[in-house]
Amino acid sequence: MKNRIKVERAEKDLSQADLAGQIGVSRQTINSIETGRYVPSTILALKLAQVFEKTVNEIFQLEETD
Amino acid sequence: MKNRIKVERAEKDLSQADLAGQIGVSRQTINSIETGRYVPSTILALKLAQVFEKTVNEIFQLEETD
DNA sequence: ACCAAATGTAAAATATACTTTACATATTGT
DNA sequence: ACAATATGTAAAGTATATTTTACATTTGGT
Incomplete structure (x- = not known):
């Protein structure tokens, strides 16, 4: 499964830690x-x-191997 | 988290076992x-x-408790 | 009422998500 | 170059998803 988290984070200028905090998980997650x-x-x-104001499908996409 | 699987299954006339088979998980899942x-x-x-030709957000919705 | 198919659960086993701690490397601003 | 912040990752522990087997209940058709 592919994801666009890095890009979405960049667009909102959020660090991994920021994002983790907003959602309530650890930075490592x-x-x-x-x-x-x-x-x-x-x-x-x-x-x-x-958080990204998008649908799940816009952020995560299946791959052949899934 | 709420979900509309039962309704979507009904609309496609799929049993839990049918759906499980199409996706590759067990019926109990x-x-x-x-x-x-x-x-x-x-x-x-x-x-x-x-399978349901919908977005994830149309099928699953967060609740307050999530 | 009877039979078959569908559904709801439960228990035990296994796989995987997620946390916490910790450290190393990379990036950015001054 | 230095300091601070961000990122990548690893190991151990805990929580939860998923499978398999199995059984009870419900539903639909005849």
Whole structure:
């Protein structure tokens, strides 16, 4: 699964720590999702989408391997 | 988190087992998500949305308690 | 009423998300 | 170059998702 978190963060000028704080997870959780080390829960994806004012589908996309 | 899986299934006339088969998870996984017993991964949410031809946000919505 | 299919759950096992702590590297401003 | 901030990652621990097996209940058709 691909994601656009890094880009969305840049557009809102948010650090990983900022974003983590807004959503209520650890900074490492954001980093791990952003770098594809693990797949977030749907609740987390919805919260990220909410912060970025986008849909989940705009931020996360399936790949063949999924 | 709320979800509209039951309704979307009805509209496509799919049983829980049918849906599970299309996505590649167990029937109990679908049942558990549908009845709110647990929160799916974003990959699973994207696959469900794909089957229903809707966005993840149309199928899953955050609640205050999330 | 009977039968088949669909649904709701539960328990045990396994996989994976997420936290905390900690450290190393990279980036940016002065 | 220096200091501060941001990022990448790792290991150990905890919480939660998902599978498999299994059974009880419900629903729909005849």
